[in-house]
Every structure is written in C-alpha cells, then in structure tokens.
Amino acid sequence: MPFLRKIASLEPVSRLRYRFEVLCRMEGVHERECPLCGHRGMFRAHGLPPRFDACCPACGSLERHRLLGCYLLGQADSLLAGRRVLHFAPEPCIARTLRNAPLAAYVTADLHEPAVDERLNIEKIDKPPNSFDLVLCSHVLEHVDDRQALSEVHRILSPGGTAILMVPIVEAWTRTYEDEGIRTHRERELHFNQRDHLRFYGRDFRIRVKETGFEALSEFTAYGDLAARYGLTRGETVFTARKPGSPPSA
Ligand SMILES: [Zn+2]
Missing domain, CATH: 3.40.50.150 (Vaccinia Virus protein VP39)
Incomplete structure (x- = not known):
C-alpha cells in the first residue's frame, strides 16, 4: 500500500508529522459548499487513500x-x-x-x-x-x-x-x-x-x-x-x- 510505504520511508519524526497532517485533514481542509443540501463548511475525507474535502457531512454527497x-x-x-x-x-x-x-x-x-x-x-x-x-x-x-x-x-x-x-x-x-x-x-x-x-x-x-x-x-x-x-x-x-x-x- 503506497500510503503506508510512504509513511514507512520517512524518518521517525517526519513519519509522525506526516501522520499528524493526514489526520488533521480528515475533517476538512477548506470550507466547501454543497449544491444539493446547501451545507457550507468543512467536508469529511472519504476513500482509501483518503480524498480530502470529499464528503458533505450533512447529506453524504461525494x-x-x-x-x-x-x-x-x-x-x-x-x-x-x-x-x-x-x-x-x-x-x-x-x-x-x-x-x-x-x-x-x-x-x-x-x-x-x-x-x-x-x-x-x-x-x-x-x-x-x-x-x-x-x-x-x-x-x-x-x-x-x-x-x-x-x-x-x-x-x-x-x-x-x-x-x-x-x-x-x-x-x-x-x-x-x-x-x-x-x-x-x-x-x-x-x-x-x-x-x-x-x-x-x-x-x-x-x-x-x-x-x-x-x-x-x-x-x-x-x-x-x-x-x-x-x-x-x-x-x-x-x-x-x-x-x-x-x-x-x-
Ligand atoms: Zn450536502
């Protein structure tokens, strides 16, 4: 799995920072807008590996x-x-x-x-x-x-x-x-x-x-x-x- 391999290839400190940055982004990077339900705000990550800002938390739209x-x-x-x-x-x-x-x-x-x-x-x-x-x-x-x-x-x-x-x-x-x-x-x-x-x-x-x-x-x-x-x-x-x-x- 490239995602895990990338983490494994990093120095321990960098590895921790990389994991931390990924986790920080799971709940949204930029505010987005959903044309279907009107929700505005952070969108959740979705998929493996995660796609950031993918899923509307209000209606589930991708x-x-x-x-x-x-x-x-x-x-x-x-x-x-x-x-x-x-x-x-x-x-x-x-x-x-x-x-x-x-x-x-x-x-x-x-x-x-x-x-x-x-x-x-x-x-x-x-x-x-x-x-x-x-x-x-x-x-x-x-x-x-x-x-x-x-x-x-x-x-x-x-x-x-x-x-x-x-x-x-x-x-x-x-x-x-x-x-x-x-x-x-x-x-x-x-x-x-x-x-x-x-x-x-x-x-x-x-x-x-x-x-x-x-x-x-x-x-x-x-x-x-x-x-x-x-x-x-x-x-x-x-x-x-x-x-x-x-x-x-x-
Ligand atoms: Zn929505």
Whole structure:
C-alpha cells in the first residue's frame, strides 16, 4: 500500500508529522459548499487513500454527486420542469433533490437495491417506448453490457429526450479498456478499480454513446472556481445525450 510505504520511508519524526497532517485533514481542509443540501463548511475525507474535502457531512454527497447536482440545478427549468424522469441506481442525495423538483413523474429503479420504486434491469427495461423524457444513469454503465443498456435507454426515451450519463473515464486514453478474460473480483479490482466493474472508459465513450442512436452529446465538466467552491474532482464530466426528435414540451 503506497500510503503506508510512504509513511514507512520517512524518518521517525517526519513519519509522525506526516501522520499528524493526514489526520488533521480528515475533517476538512477548506470550507466547501454543497449544491444539493446547501451545507457550507468543512467536508469529511472519504476513500482509501483518503480524498480530502470529499464528503458533505450533512447529506453524504461525494464529488460526483455534487457535480451532477450543479448541472441539474443549474438548468432545472429546461432540463427538469415537467419531465418524466427515470433514475437508475439512485443516489440518496440526488433523489432527495429530484423529489422536490417540479417533475411530471419521478421513478427510481435498480435491479438489486430494494429501496427503489421499481425493480428494472437496464439491459432489458420493462417499459414501452416513449415512457420517459429524461433518464439519469450515473456510474452504472461500467457494471453492465453498456451497448445493450444504452440501446434500452434510447428506446424508452421520448423523441428529443435526454440521457444524463456519468462513467469512470480516463480522458488520456483513446480506447476503452475492457477484457472479457478479466473475470474474478480480485482481477477486476486490479484492472478496473472495483470488483464489479467491467471496464474503464477512454474518450471513445462518446462514440459508443452515439453508436446507439443518440445525437448531440454535450458535456459539463468540473472546472476552475466551480470545482474549488463545491469540492469537485477537476475534469470529471457529466455527459448529456439527446435522442433525435422534437423535445417534449414542458
Ligand atoms: Zn450536502
């Protein structure tokens, strides 16, 4: 573990100082703001090794949740008002925000998690075409047959409807890294950073989305002051894919 190795490599006094500095930062380094619950103040560290200022102590939001929150709330009138929304693998902090939004319908769905409105398989969604105007799908596609899932999301959307997508992606990679030979939990954790992940996306993710029939892929990326203010991961992106056709009127 590099974190422990780094500590072990230090002189005893430096080692103590390093540990002390890490511990001091666990409860927050800079004051941040949560767009989802409005909390302002220190955010807690999260993850191993710890990412400082990662977790909102009031609502539990992490960096990617707050990025999605900034995007959704920043254009709530055009994106959300009057829309029928389907939310796969709903994050509680996002779901709470959306339940208070002026939507025509809001349905949470998951294949395994019991605390959702409907048990749906994103690879074979048990809904007819034109069932929803907006589908939220954050950190789901790397777990499943993504081409099949994207085709299904496209099928159930209304003409002009949108899919909001977030995935683990390495922008320096031209090609997505996946290998069907990597099967065990331990191997997948080594190669894809989590035991149930099937791939790490490269920047060809955009091509993969468009190949399933979507057009006009737009991107909202954590940058500059926004990242500093809300404690976002710089460069992380929300992708919005639009299905061809006339958008539904709000
Ligand atoms: Zn919060």
